[in-house]
Amino acid sequence: MSLAALRDDLVPFLAPYLPSNDVSAKERPFITLTYAQSLDSRISAAPGVRTAISHSETKTMTHYLRYHHDGILIGSRTALADDPGLNCKFNDEFEKSPRPIILDLSQKWRFQGSQMYTLYKQGRGKPPIVVVRGAPTLRENDVDYLIFSQNERYIDFEILFSRLEAEFGLHSVMVEGGAFVINELLARGDLVDSLVITIGSVFLGKNGVEVSPANSLELKDIDWWNGTRDAIMCARFLNPKIV
Ligand SMILES: NC(=O)C1=CN([C@@H]2O[C@H](COP(=O)(O)OP(=O)(O)OC[C@H]3O[C@@H](n4cnc5c(N)ncnc54)[C@H](OP(=O)(O)O)[C@@H]3O)[C@@H](O)[C@H]2O)C=CC1
Numbered sequence: 001m002s003l004a005a006l007r008d009d010l011v012p013f014l015a016p017y018l019p020s021n022d023v024s025a026k027e028r029p030f031i032t033l034t035y036a037q038s039l040d041s042r043i044s045a046a047p048g049v050r051t052a053i054s055h056s057e058t059k060t061m062t063h064y065l066r067y068h069h070d071g072i073l074i075g076s077r078t079a080l081a082d083d084p085g086l087n088c089k090f091n092d093e094f095e096k097s098p099r100p101i102i103l104d105l106s107q108k109w110r111f112q113g114s115q116m117y118t119l120y121k122q123g124r125g126k127p128p129i130v131v132v133r134g135a136p137t138l139r140e141n142d143v144d145y146l147i148f149s150q151n152e153r154y155i156d157f158e159i160l161f162s163r164l165e166a167e168f169g170l171h172s173v174m175v176e177g178g179a180f181v182i183n184e185l186l187a188r189g190d191l192v193d194s195l196v197i198t199i200g201s202v203f204l205g206k207n208g209v210e211v212s213p214a215n216s217l218e219l220k221d222i223d224w225w226n227g228t229r230d231a232i233m234c235a236r237f238l239n240p241k242i243v
Pocket residue numbers: 034035036037043044046047048049050051053074075076077078079081082103104105106107108153154155156157176177178179180181182184209
C-alpha cells in the first residue's frame with residue numbers, strides 16, 4: 001500500500017534535525033531516536049502487540065526519516081512481535097531504504113520468512129545487519145553479522161554505533177524501538193543527536209508498553225508540529241550525560 005503525501009510543512013520543520021549530507025567517516029554515526037507514543041507514554045497496547053499509533057501523515061514522516069538515514073535499529077522483541085518491513089516507501093524510493101539493524105543477542109529472530117526478507121527479495125528493502133553474541137548459530141544468506149563477545153550481556157551503544165560506522169560505513173542511524181531500547185538510549189542522551197517523537201491522540205492504558213527514562217531529562221531546541229490527529233516534537237538533549 002502506498003503512503004499518504006508528505007505534508008509540505010514537515011520538510012522545513014524536520015530539516016534542522018536531520019543528519020547532514022557530510023559522508024566523511026566519523027567516530028560514530030548521527031543518531032536519531034524516534035518513535036510514536038500515546039498520551040500515556042505507551043508505544044504499544046500490550047507487550048508483543050503491534051499497535052498503530054501514528055496517523056497516515058506521521059507514518060509518512062517516519063518514511064521520510066528513513067529516506068534520510070543509512071541504518072534503522074530495533075530490538076529483537078520488536079522484530080519478533082511486529083515483523084516490520086523497515087524499508088523506505090517515501091516516494092517509492094526503495095533504494096533509499098536504510099539498512100535494518102536487529103539487536104538479537106540471543107539469536108531468536110530469523111531473516112528468512114520475515115517481511116524484511118520479502119521486501120529485500122522484491123528489491124524494495126535492504127538485508128539486515130544482525131547483532132549477535134558469539135558466533136551465529138545459523139548463518140543466513142545476505143545477512144551481515146556484527147558479533148560481540150560471549151561475555152557481553154548488554155551491548156554498550158557507544159561501541160555498537162562506532163562499529164556500525166567503522167565496519168559498515170553507516171553515517172546515520174535512526175533508532176525506532178522498542179521500549180527496552182528506547183529507555184536505554186534515553187539514559188545515553190550523550191549519543192543521541194536528534195529526538196523526533198510522534199504523540200498520537202490516544203490512551204493505551206496500563207497494559208501498554210511504557211517508555212520512560214530512569215531519571216528526569218531536560219531538552220533544548222524544542223519545536224512542535226501539529227497534524228490532523230498527532231503532534232510531533234523534535235528536540236535535542238540539554239547537557240546529555242551518562243547516568
Ligand atoms: N510505537 C512505536 O514507535 C514502536 C513500538 N514498538 C513496540 O515495542 C514493543 C517491543 O518493545 P520491547 O519489548 O521493549 O523490546 P525491544 O524491541 O526493545 O527489544 C528488547 C531486546 O533487544 C535486545 N537488546 C536491547 N538493547 C540491548 C543491548 N544494549 N544489548 C543487548 N541486547 C539488547 C535484547 O534482546 P535479547 O533478548 O536477544 O537479549 C532485549 O531483550 C513491541 O510491542 C513493538 O510493537 C517498537 C518500536 C517502535
